[in-house]
Amino acid sequence: MIRILLADDQALVRGALAALLDLETDLDVVAQVGRGDEVVAAARSSRAEVCLLDIEMPGSTGLEVAEQLRAELPAVRSLIVTTFGRPGYVRRALDAGAAGFLIKDTPARELADAVRRVHAGLRVVDPNLAAEAMMSGPSPLTTRESEILLLALDGSPVAVIAARAQLSVGTVRNHLSAAIGKTGASTRAEAAQLAHSNGWI
Structure with missing residues (x-):
C-alpha cells in the first residue's frame, strides 16, 4: 500500500x-x-x-x-x-x-x-x-524583485512595501522599476499581476 x-x-x-x-x-x-x-x-x-x-x-x-x-x-x-x-x-x-x-x-x-x-x-x-x-522559459525576475512584486500584489504603497521588506523606499522603487521593465508592464500593479498569472510569484 x-x-x-x-x-x-x-x-x-x-x-x-x-x-x-x-x-x-x-x-x-x-x-x-x-x-x-x-x-x-x-x-x-x-x-x-x-x-x-x-x-x-x-x-x-x-x-x-x-x-x-x-x-x-x-x-x-x-x-x-x-x-x-x-x-x-x-x-x-x-x-x-x-x-x-x-x-x-x-x-x-x-x-x-x-x-x-x-x-x-x-x-x-x-x-x-x-x-x-x-x-x-524561466522567470526573468530576481529573487528580490519577485519578493517585492509579491508584496505589491495587493496594491500597497511603496512606503508600506519598503517597511514590510525592511528596505529603503528608494531600493524598493529600483526593484519595482526593474521588474516593470522585465515584465513589459506599464505599472507596478500590472507587473505584479503579470508575474502572478505566469506563476513567477
Whole structure:
C-alpha cells in the first residue's frame, strides 16, 4: 500500500480526493490537513510516502512545503495538485523538490497512476503545462524583485512595501522599476499581476 497525505485548504476537495484515491486497492490516504504548516508533522506521524499538495494554502504554500519535505523528510515524495495551472509554478515546484505537478481536473485514474509513478521515483507533469513552461522559459525576475512584486500584489504603497521588506523606499522603487521593465508592464500593479498569472510569484 502507498501511504498518502492530502494537503488542501478546501475540505470538500480533500474529501473528494480521498474518496477517489481510496477506491484504488494499492493506495491508502493516511492523513489529511488543511494548512501548509501542518504537512511535515503530519507526514512524519502518519509515515506518509507521497504528499499531494495544493499550492495556495494558509500557513505555507505547497511550493514551500515541497522544499521543507525535501529538506526534512527526503524519502517522502511530493506531488502538486492545484487549480492554478501556471507555467511558472511548474518550474518553481520542480525546483522546490516536487516530483510532479497536476491540475485538479485530472481524471481520477490518471491521478492514481501519477501517485504510483511519483512513489516509484519518477516525475509526472501535466503535458500541456510542461510544454507551456518550456515555451515561456524561466522567470526573468530576481529573487528580490519577485519578493517585492509579491508584496505589491495587493496594491500597497511603496512606503508600506519598503517597511514590510525592511528596505529603503528608494531600493524598493529600483526593484519595482526593474521588474516593470522585465515584465513589459506599464505599472507596478500590472507587473505584479503579470508575474502572478505566469506563476513567477
